[in-house]
Amino acid sequence: MVSSLSLPRVRPLRLLVAAGICAAVLAAPRVANADVILQDRGSSATISPGSQAGWSNWTIDGRDVAVKDWFWYRVGSAGGETSVNALSLLGATASDGNGDGFNDRVVLTYGESRFQVTLDYSLTGHPSGEGLSNLQLIARVINTSSSPLDFHLFNFADFDINLDGLDALTVTGRNTALQTNGTLWRVASTVTPRAQQAQATNNPAALLSSLNDGSPTNLGTTLVGPVSGDTAWAFQWDQSIAAGGTFQVSENYGTVVPEPMTLTLLGAGMVTLGAAALRRRRAVAAS
Numbered sequence: 001m002v003s004s005l006s007l008p009r010v011r012p013l014r015l016l017v018a019a020g021i022c023a024a025v026l027a028a029p030r031v032a033n034a035d036v037i038l039q040d041r042g043s044s045a046t047i048s049p050g051s052q053a054g055w056s057n058w059t060i061d062g063r064d065v066a067v068k069d070w071f072w073y074r075v076g077s078a079g080g081e082t083s084v085n086a087l088s089l090l091g092a093t094a095s096d097g098n099g100d101g102f103n104d105r106v107v108l109t110y111g112e113s114r115f116q117v118t119l120d121y122s123l124t125g126h127p128s129g130e131g132l133s134n135l136q137l138i139a140r141v142i143n144t145s146s147s148p149l150d151f152h153l154f155n156f157a158d159f160d161i162n163l164d165g166l167d168a169l170t171v172t173g174r175n176t177a178l179q180t181n182g183t184l185w186r187v188a189s190t191v192t193p194r195a196q197q198a199q200a201t202n203n204p205a206a207l208l209s210s211l212n213d214g215s216p217t218n219l220g221t222t223l224v225g226p227v228s229g230d231t232a233w234a235f236q237w238d239q240s241i242a243a244g245g246t247f248q249v250s251e252n253y254g255t256v257v258p259e260p261m262t263l264t265l266l267g268a269g270m271v272t273l274g275a276a277a278l279r280r281r282r283a284v285a286a287s
């Protein structure tokens, strides 16, 4: 099922009757800014197209690990950054790729006179209780102008596995962020292509402020952790996009629980239980 969030569904016979209403709708901002909820098996995600709340909820087996994951940009080397929600929202289309009745994908399209930004989210859940979830995010910038665009794309990511102060984060290779809490939960993000600059911090508010102030932000390459506490990270891609050209980033977010060690122990426990059950069945059969 594909459902547009922009216009109400109407039956064909009602189209003429609805034409006047549609004209009124088109005269207003075309696309609703309503929150989009994706759901797939044991996990869900909430994305707010119209505000910096951005991707604000990622619940896996009842645990919400997302605080904020969102995009900012700067054109040129001067001035501050702007969050993508400040652009015009041109489209917001949610769809149900696996036909289970729940939307698992949404494509958001923003634009201004020189470029468009598309954010394409796909959620893949796992059966409840496994602690596993994947979110694939493709961010695409299309230069619709007739000149090269000196484009700087920022992805800010604040996840909380737990606010017990034990979240630990390291960004490696400007393409991987790994946040852990003890031995149980992990949130990982891998980005392609590798960013030009990246930062890991235990002061999310300061990093966020740097994206909302009036000065150019450059994340550098040295503040990549490890850090612990309330951690957050950001990637920065610095690209010259040719006239009519496209720059695309793929991001793959995943949660993992439990650790392989725990799985091994759990597996050993199940083998022991299974052997005991087999012995009981054999004892019953022999009696």
Ligand SMILES: [Ca+2]
Pocket (backbone or CB within 6 Å): 039, 040, 095, 096, 097, 098, 099, 100, 101, 102, 103, 104
């Ligand atoms: Ca679905």
Ligand SMILES: [Ca+2]
Pocket (backbone or CB within 6 Å): 080, 081, 209, 210, 211, 212, 213, 214, 215, 216, 217
């Ligand atoms: Ca800034």
Ligand SMILES: [Ca+2]
Pocket (backbone or CB within 6 Å): 067, 158, 159, 160, 204, 230, 231, 232
């Ligand atoms: Ca955090």
